[in-house]
Amino acid sequence: MSSPKDTPNVYTAARPPPAASVGLIGWLRQNLFSSFSNTILTLVSIYLLSLAIPAVLDWAFWSSQVSGDNRFDCKVEGACWAWLDQRLGQFLFGFYPDGERWRVILAFVLLFAALLPWLTTGVPGQRYLRWFSIAYPFIATVLLAGGFGLEQVPTDKFGGFMLNLIVGLSGIVLSLPVGILLALGRQSKLPLIRWLCIGFIEAVRGVPLITLLFVSNILLPIFLPPDVTLDSIIRVIIMVTAFASAYMAEVIRGGLQAIPSGQYEAANALGLNYWRSMRLIVLPQALRISIPGIVNTFIGLFKDTTLVIVIGLFDILGIANAMVSNPDWLGLSTETYVFVAVFFFVVCFSMSRYSMWLERRLSGQRH
Amino acid sequence: MKRFTITIAAAVLTLGLAGCDENEQKAENTEPAAPQASSTNTFEEVKARGVLQCGINTGLAGFAYTDDNGKWAGFDVAYCRALAAAVLGDPDKVKYVNLTGKNRFPALASGEIDVLSRNTTWTFSRDVKLGFTFVGVSYYDGQGFIGRKKLGVKSAKELDGASICIQTGTTTELNLADFFRVNKIKYEPVPIETNEEARKAYLAERCDVYTTDASGLAATKSTFADADKHMVFPEIISKEPLGPLVRQGDDAWADIARWTLNALINAEEYGVTSANIDEMLKGTKNPEINRMLGTEGSLGEMLGLPKDWAVKALKAGGNYGEIFDRYLGEKTPLGLSRGLNALWSNGGILYAPPMR
Numbered sequence: 001m002s003s004p005k006d007t008p009n010v011y012t013a014a015r016p017p018p019a020a021s022v023g024l025i026g027w028l029r030q031n032l033f034s035s036f037s038n039t040i041l042t043l044v045s046i047y048l049l050s051l052a053i054p055a056v057l058d059w060a061f062w063s064s065q066v067s068g069d070n071r072f073d074c075k076v077e078g079a080c081w082a083w084l085d086q087r088l089g090q091f092l093f094g095f096y097p098d099g100e101r102w103r104v105i106l107a108f109v110l111l112f113a114a115l116l117p118w119l120t121t122g123v124p125g126q127r128y129l130r131w132f133s134i135a136y137p138f139i140a141t142v143l144l145a146g147g148f149g150l151e152q153v154p155t156d157k158f159g160g161f162m163l164n165l166i167v168g169l170s171g172i173v174l175s176l177p178v179g180i181l182l183a184l185g186r187q188s189k190l191p192l193i194r195w196l197c198i199g200f201i202e203a204v205r206g207v208p209l210i211t212l213l214f215v216s217n218i219l220l221p222i223f224l225p226p227d228v229t230l231d232s233i234i235r236v237i238i239m240v241t242a243f244a245s246a247y248m249a250e251v252i253r254g255g256l257q258a259i260p261s262g263q264y265e266a267a268n269a270l271g272l273n274y275w276r277s278m279r280l281i282v283l284p285q286a287l288r289i290s291i292p293g294i295v296n297t298f299i300g301l302f303k304d305t306t307l308v309i310v311i312g313l314f315d316i317l318g319i320a321n322a323m324v325s326n327p328d329w330l331g332l333s334t335e336t337y338v339f340v341a342v343f344f345f346v347v348c349f350s351m352s353r354y355s356m357w358l359e360r361r362l363s364g365q366r367h
Numbered sequence: 368m369k370r371f372t373i374t375i376a377a378a379v380l381t382l383g384l385a386g387c388d389e390n391e392q393k394a395e396n397t398e399p400a401a402p403q404a405s406s407t408n409t410f411e412e413v414k415a416r417g418v419l420q421c422g423i424n425t426g427l428a429g430f431a432y433t434d435d436n437g438k439w440a441g442f443d444v445a446y447c448r449a450l451a452a453a454v455l456g457d458p459d460k461v462k463y464v465n466l467t468g469k470n471r472f473p474a475l476a477s478g479e480i481d482v483l484s485r486n487t488t489w490t491f492s493r494d495v496k497l498g499f500t501f502v503g504v505s506y507y508d509g510q511g512f513i514g515r516k517k518l519g520v521k522s523a524k525e526l527d528g529a530s531i532c533i534q535t536g537t538t539t540e541l542n543l544a545d546f547f548r549v550n551k552i553k554y555e556p557v558p559i560e561t562n563e564e565a566r567k568a569y570l571a572e573r574c575d576v577y578t579t580d581a582s583g584l585a586a587t588k589s590t591f592a593d594a595d596k597h598m599v600f601p602e603i604i605s606k607e608p609l610g611p612l613v614r615q616g617d618d619a620w621a622d623i624a625r626w627t628l629n630a631l632i633n634a635e636e637y638g639v640t641s642a643n644i645d646e647m648l649k650g651t652k653n654p655e656i657n658r659m660l661g662t663e664g665s666l667g668e669m670l671g672l673p674k675d676w677a678v679k680a681l682k683a684g685g686n687y688g689e690i691f692d693r694y695l696g697e698k699t700p701l702g703l704s705r706g707l708n709a710l711w712s713n714g715g716i717l718y719a720p721p722m723r
Contacts, residue, residue, distance in 0.1 A: 071590075072700075086435040095437045156462070218473045309425060312465040318425060322433040325426035326440075327700040331590025333563050 060338070070328035079335050083323065090319050091339070094159015100151060104162050107143040110136065111169070119354065155233045159314040161343055166233065167315075168302040168347075171240040175301065176294070178241060179248025180287075184278065186253060197249070204246035210307050212239045217311040236308055244301040251297055255290035256282065288362050295355035299348045316340050409481050409613070409620035410671065413454055418462050421447035422480035425465045428586035429695045429703070430486050439463050442694040443484045446505060446611055446628065449680040450482060453627045453672060458683035472497055475614060482624055484611040493612075502625035504610040505687075506695075507707040507716065509603035510542050511581040513588060516598050518575055523602040530555040532565045532574035542605040543578055566590065580607055582695065582703060589700045623670050630659060630677040632719035634686035636710050641685035644678060659722040666722060677722075687717070 016022075020029060032042040063078030066085070074080035093101050114136035117129040144166070146152035158166065185197035204212070216235040224230065259282055267277030287294070309318040320336035323329055413419055423443050424431040431441040448458035464480050475483045476498070486508075487493070489501040512523045512531075520526060523546070533540055535558040547554050557574040559565040566587050569577040577587070584599050591597055611628065613621050634640070637656045639647055650662055657663035661674035670676065684690050688710075695703045709715025 090433065090437050214470060218470060218477060222477065310467055310470065312425065312467075312470075314425075314465070318465075319433070322426040322431075325424075325428045325430075325432035326434065327428055327432070327586070327589065327694075330428055330586060330700065331566070 071330065071332060072328075079338075080332055081335060083329050083332065083335075084339075087319075087323055090160055090323070091316055092160050093162050094314050094319060095157040096153060096159070096162065097151075097157065100153060103143045103150065107140045108162075108165070110139065110143075155231050156313075158233060160319050161316040163233075163308065163313060163315045164302070164305045164343075165347075167236055167240055167305045167308065170237045171244050171301050171305075172298050174237070174241040175244035175248050175297070178245035180252055180283070182245055182249035183252035183256060186249060187256060200242075201246045201249050204242055205250075209240070209243045209304050210310055212243055213307060213311050215239075232311060232313060236311070236313065240301060240304065243304075244297055247297045247300075248294065251290050251293035252286060254293065255286035255288075258289050259285050288359075291355050291359050291362075295351055299351055302347060302351070303344060316343060407478070407617065409617050410454070410623060413481055417455065418460050419447065419451040419454060419482070420462045420464055420480045421450070422464050422466045422471055422474055422483040422485050423447065424485045425467055427486060429582060429699070429701045431465075440694070442506065442690060443486060445684045445690045445694065446484045446631075447482070448683045449631060450611075450624060450627045452683040453630075453676040453680040454623060456673070456679055458679075472499070475499060475612070478614075481620070482611055482613050486609045487612060489608045489610055489612075498615045499612045500615045500621045501610050501612045502621055503628045503719075504608040504717075505628060506582070506609040508580045508582050508607035508609055509707075510539055510578060510605040510607065511584050511603050512576050512578045512600040513569070513584045513597055514576040514600065516596055520600075523576075523600045523604070524550050524552065526554060526576060527552045528554070529575040530557050530573075532557045532559050532568050532577040534559055534562065534565060534579065538605075539579060546602075546604040562587070581706075582701070585695075585701045585703045589702060619671065623672065626666075626670060626722075627677075627680050629719040630680055630722070631687040631690065632710075632717055633659060633722055634677070634681050635688040636712060636719070639681060639686060640689060641682055644681055648678065655722055664723075 017026075020026060033039045059078045061078075063076050064081055065074045065076045065078070066081045068074055068080070068082035069086075070082070071080060074082055089098070089101070093104055096104060113129060114133040117123050117126045117133060123129060142148055142150065144153065144158070145155060182197050182201060185193045186201065188194045188197070213236060216239045217232065220230065220235060263281055263285065264277070267281040270277075272280065306315050306317045308315050309321070314322060317340055320333075320340055324331065324333050324336055421444075423439065423441075426432055427441070427443075429441060430443045431439060434440050444463070447461045447463065451461045452458040464474060466474050466480075466483070466485055471483055471485055471487065472493075474480050483499075484505075486506070488508075489504060493499055494501055512526070514520060514526075514529075518529075520529075531543065531554050533543060533556050540556070543554075543556070557568065559568055562579065562583060565577055565579070568574060569587075570591070577584070579587070581599070581603060588594050588597055588599065611624055613624050615621075633655075637653060637659070639656060639660070644660070647656060648660055648662060651657055654663060658666055659677050661667050661676070661678065665674075667674045667676045673679075684693070691705065691708065692698060695701050697704060705713070705715055707716050709717060711718040
């Protein structure tokens with residue numbers, strides 16, 4: 001018998017992990033079949049999906065029809081998409097004049113240039129683009145409504161998804177700064193400001209958006225002088241912004257309260273005044289914590305833009321309803337709702353993905 | 368100032384209803400009192416503006432819908448066009464304001480619209496308490512039933528024990544309860560939120576029968592793939608006279624709105640159509656036609672309108688019968704028969720006072 005000391009240390013290469021724990025099989029075992037109950041759940045889900053997916057695909061694509069002039073031309077079991085050909089323009093642009101629709105498309109393309117420098121870093125010419133972003137609201141207004149040589153388009157011609165985007169994006173862009181100010185105001189040491197902010201937040205949150213829209217449409221004109229008319233889309237944007245900023249303020253207040261008081265004190269100790277300590281120390285951290293809540297509010301706001309139908313503006317959903325009241329297209333509500341849902345899903349899902357990306361990126365900057 | 372108060376009253380009270388389900392045609396009997404006497408002259412306002420502001424539905428089959436070019440069309444829209452043609456000489460000088468069941472009355476009271484042509488039932492409380500003036504009846508509607516033929520039922524009175532799809536929070540519901548109580552039959556209500564849901568529920572056989580207004584039933588039936596397996600029962604259990612309305616107290620404007628509607632109806636009775644109107648303008652032997660078309664007498668002048676006001680209105684979309692046939696009639700997908708809406712001389716109850 002040799003003592004263990006005599007044996008030289010032999011280093012064997014690490015053995016590969018068991019075949020069942022790597023690759024596709026490993027992934028399946030870990031994620032889908034890790035226990036008895038999970039296995040059952042997986043099998044039931046696969047079964048349900050196998051029922052649903054073919055049926056949905058069959059309805060939406062395989063046995064659908066895309067050609068025809070009215071619903072009587074659709075002889076198929078599946079979806080009738082024949083209206084798309086005629087109506088796509090209305091769904092996107094509402095009653096905007098045909099020949100002028102390029103202006104909406106141009107405004108939409110420029111929108112990306114205006115948003116990009118604020119959404120990420122490392123965009124070439126970022127500084128100049130930011131100047132462009134500040135000018136963008138005016139450029140877009142002129143493009144959409146006319147002026148400076150462009151034909152005037154009254155805002156009651158605005159409609160369709162374009163209206164959802166105008167109201168939604170304006171609300172989003174305006175409600176964040178207003179919400180931040182309200183959140184800070186709510187924590188202010190000056191009683192007047194604090195009371196005003198609390199009063200605003202609680203009053204607006206206590207009322208449904210549909211009521212605010214209704215008030216803006218019916219009551220607001222009465223309080224304005226008779227010769228002052230405020231465009232109904234502007235009124236909607238004001239109300240949607242007011243509504244979203246009240247929620248935004250509460251989301252951000254949650255973030256502000258999560259910052260340890262040491263941070264506030266450290267900022268004071270550095271001799272920073274109130275605004276600089278907020279801007280440099282507190283808000284960057286508070287906003288980062290609040291991202292999920294902020295985006296949540298944005299998504300809610302965007303979907304709320306369909307409520308504008310109560311004051312007679314035709315967003316994409318209103319256009320769909322007006323269409324299926326046409327005797328030629330009666331009863332196609334399922335198709336139009338699915339179509340509208342796709343638009344909302346794309347926008348809302350993009351926002352949610354962007355916020356997750358932003359969170360991941362910012363989490364690297366902590367400490 | 369008066370209009371201000373009235374609008375506030377109408378708006379505030381309608382806000383109170385904002386939580387209720389939107390009820391397309393029915394009287395909300397809890398509606399507000401808003402006594403009203405507008406001293407403004409709508410006619411002068413419309414002329415100065417050069418555009419008629421006409422309140423219509425946000426979308427209702429046959430009555431208001433968009434065509435493929437994004438233009439509004441339908442039975443209610445046709446009246447707006449005729450009125451604009453009579454007043455301004457051009458049927459396209461209309462700004463359509465789309466209104467829901469909730470904001471239609473405040474919109475009229477506040478002056479946002481000049482006339483409301485939105486399948487609104489003429490009821491006592493709306494006429495008296497809300498302070499509006501209904502200028503006539505353009506469509507006699509009523510609540511009816513649709514059911515499957517395989518039920519083997521020929522009349523609504525045989526519906527004992529049937530399940531009935533019905534929109535909640537509407538007077539449709541009350542009408543139904545009254546009808547079945549009077550006839551001592553039992554039924555099982557299946558409450559549904561919207562017309563579209565009701566259609567789906569009925570098709571999925573969640574109920575034996577679906578009830579709503581007869582015009583709505585026709586629209587619903589026209590979407591069925593197997594329409595011949597369903598039937599609309601003969602009973603109509605409520606009165607829903609639909610018509611245009613204006614603010615109370617502006618009698619000159621109400622007269623214009625009323626007689627434009629009457630001219631459309633009378634034209635059908637006299638056989639004046641958009642096709643033969645130019646022929647008729649050369650003069651006819653019927654003095655009533657001549658007076659209406661302005662070749663005799665001074666009817667237009669009495670209204671403060673040009674001589675050819677009715678000619679313009681008729682050329683906008685034809686007479687009542689032509690409008691009905693185009694948007695609701697048997698050749699349209701809705702396939703509504705004239706029924707009560709036939710002229711009194713053809714067995715209906717449509718009867719306009721004479722033009723003299």
